[in-house]
Amino acid sequence: MKIVLFLISFLVAIPLLSLPQYQLLTGNRCGNCHVNHQGGGQRNELGYYSMADVSILKPDFIMKNLPESNSPFSNTMIGLDLRAQMARGVADDAERRVFPMQFAAYASHQATDWLTLEGTFSFYNKERRYPGQQMFFGSALIQPNLSFPQLRVGYFQPSIGVRFDDHTNFARLVPNNRVFNTPIIAPNYAELGAEMTYDVVNYKAKGFVTLTGGAFSTRSLNDVTMFSENGQLLPIVKNDDISYIGRIQFSENHLITDITNSTLGASYFTNAGVTMTNVFGGVGVSDAFSLMAEYSMKEANSFFSIQSTSISAMYQATEGVFFELRAEESSGTIQQGSEKVTNTNKQLVLGSQLFILPGIVLRPEYRILDTEQSPRLLEQYTSSRFFVQLYAFF
Amino acid sequence: MSISKFFALAIIGLFVVTSSSFAGGKNFSLNNNVGKNQIKFDSEAPVETINGVVNTVNGNFTMDMSNFEATTGTITLNIADMKTGVEKRDEHMRGADWLNADKNPQIKYQITKLTGLKTSSENGKFTTKGTVEGNFMLNGVSKYLKGTVNINYIQENAETKKRASGDIVNIQAKIDVPLADFGIKGKSGVLGNKVANVVKISAVLFANSN
Numbered sequence: 001m002k003i004v005l006f007l008i009s010f011l012v013a014i015p016l017l018s019l020p021q022y023q024l025l026t027g028n029r030c031g032n033c034h035v036n037h038q039g040g041g042q043r044n045e046l047g048y049y050s051m052a053d054v055s056i057l058k059p060d061f062i063m064k065n066l067p068e069s070n071s072p073f074s075n076t077m078i079g080l081d082l083r084a085q086m087a088r089g090v091a092d093d094a095e096r097r098v099f100p101m102q103f104a105a106y107a108s109h110q111a112t113d114w115l116t117l118e119g120t121f122s123f124y125n126k127e128r129r130y131p132g133q134q135m136f137f138g139s140a141l142i143q144p145n146l147s148f149p150q151l152r153v154g155y156f157q158p159s160i161g162v163r164f165d166d167h168t169n170f171a172r173l174v175p176n177n178r179v180f181n182t183p184i185i186a187p188n189y190a191e192l193g194a195e196m197t198y199d200v201v202n203y204k205a206k207g208f209v210t211l212t213g214g215a216f217s218t219r220s221l222n223d224v225t226m227f228s229e230n231g232q233l234l235p236i237v238k239n240d241d242i243s244y245i246g247r248i249q250f251s252e253n254h255l256i257t258d259i260t261n262s263t264l265g266a267s268y269f270t271n272a273g274v275t276m277t278n279v280f281g282g283v284g285v286s287d288a289f290s291l292m293a294e295y296s297m298k299e300a301n302s303f304f305s306i307q308s309t310s311i312s313a314m315y316q317a318t319e320g321v322f323f324e325l326r327a328e329e330s331s332g333t334i335q336q337g338s339e340k341v342t343n344t345n346k347q348l349v350l351g352s353q354l355f356i357l358p359g360i361v362l363r364p365e366y367r368i369l370d371t372e373q374s375p376r377l378l379e380q381y382t383s384s385r386f387f388v389q390l391y392a393f394f
Numbered sequence: 395m396s397i398s399k400f401f402a403l404a405i406i407g408l409f410v411v412t413s414s415s416f417a418g419g420k421n422f423s424l425n426n427n428v429g430k431n432q433i434k435f436d437s438e439a440p441v442e443t444i445n446g447v448v449n450t451v452n453g454n455f456t457m458d459m460s461n462f463e464a465t466t467g468t469i470t471l472n473i474a475d476m477k478t479g480v481e482k483r484d485e486h487m488r489g490a491d492w493l494n495a496d497k498n499p500q501i502k503y504q505i506t507k508l509t510g511l512k513t514s515s516e517n518g519k520f521t522t523k524g525t526v527e528g529n530f531m532l533n534g535v536s537k538y539l540k541g542t543v544n545i546n547y548i549q550e551n552a553e554t555k556k557r558a559s560g561d562i563v564n565i566q567a568k569i570d571v572p573l574a575d576f577g578i579k580g581k582s583g584v585l586g587n588k589v590a591n592v593v594k595i596s597a598v599l600f601a602n603s604n
Binding site: 032147 | 438439440441442445479480481482483486581582583587588
């Protein structure tokens, strides 16, 4: 049977998160521009106004009418991410389609000096929902002041590795011929849990060592099913287990040199079923260039054992014009029915982000994807495709 | 001419000559040929340190090596020349919520006097340390601010002539600028958090006498 299962059009309801590259291009850590420490979701006021007027074109009537902030009410901020994509599946006869991809609305409220509440509604099509993906999530952020640890409690995603804005990043996927459709950590994956984050080192507010630790339920991860050794599709983790996350990250802004920013870190996520170890790092020259890498090891009892490497470079040509090159490889053994196979996927992404108007981004992309399986039980493919996303944010 | 008129003119003439010799000091202008003029500004907030620099500084002042206390003059920089290393941040810094460069494109420090000086001299080089006082003008607001100052004054000699004509002066000064005092509120939640309430300015200036 011809493999047509992989269709790019299946990609729906993908969250646009923070760009970790921006940390390296600006020297701002994720939490400087987002309400939560790990980045993504609701932008804070600095995050809003840092990007609100970034644009190649600056028509007067738009620039003069840009909202001054994302805070329409006292101590309350809102945000919005909308995306549509034009894409074509990998099948030879696949047609190019345009479809909505994301509708996410955010709100946060600073109830007191030490308590902020934040929530997200991210619509998805139930028929195309990724296992583990959630529509509603939110948390309470508790921090008496900036010198104290931050406690985050609620329904949200553990701080695993680098939270890229691109759900096709291999670090969170299972390599197979439906690669983008088989996430271990789905976009908008969320669990009930708590996380504590603390800057154990704050060297002149230019160099930080940040520790994160937390515990989460596994009810959402229980949605992810894979073939077990006996050929049955089973959840990779029980739903009454507890996941633990530990993370350490060093980040600096113009500390080592006057123009560079860098980061280095690792996270370890584990429960009775799944273990993920991520090591990541990057260096950037302010306003010019960033280079990031992430290595990920994922294991789940008899289900899979996978390693992946991702390297991405971003070049900022001028205000609102970014070019990106990303190379990735993921390989490992997984159960395919009752057989154990070795899958290897490779991906090369050449793309750009063009802020054509304030809050409007055009993201053309060219992807080359290659899948391989040994022994080859399923048809594999090599594809090269052109995609375009239109993204609007507030 | 009567004798009385002659003496009167002689006394006036003598007064004019002595006044110009001892009371006026010399006029100096900042000059990059003497040394690189640079002003640094540092914001150390809890979550972010911003180190900025200005490499284009203009200024004129009058200084008398026998009376440093009477130094007066003005140092001027264009906000457009202030760089923090991140372009977008520079753009925000120039915005209406911060330094408001469109309305007040320059920052000036009008030196009115030096006080508490301790001066020493050796082989034509004078060194003095103390306090600089004057009017700091930012965002259309003028406030009287004091800072520390360290001055090296070298009389013209064969070595100084290789750099510039006249006497040469090196000034190192530090001044703390409380932004709120100049009506700068910034974006909500940013001042005191990501931008320091008080920005520390340090200047290294070089000038020669005209």
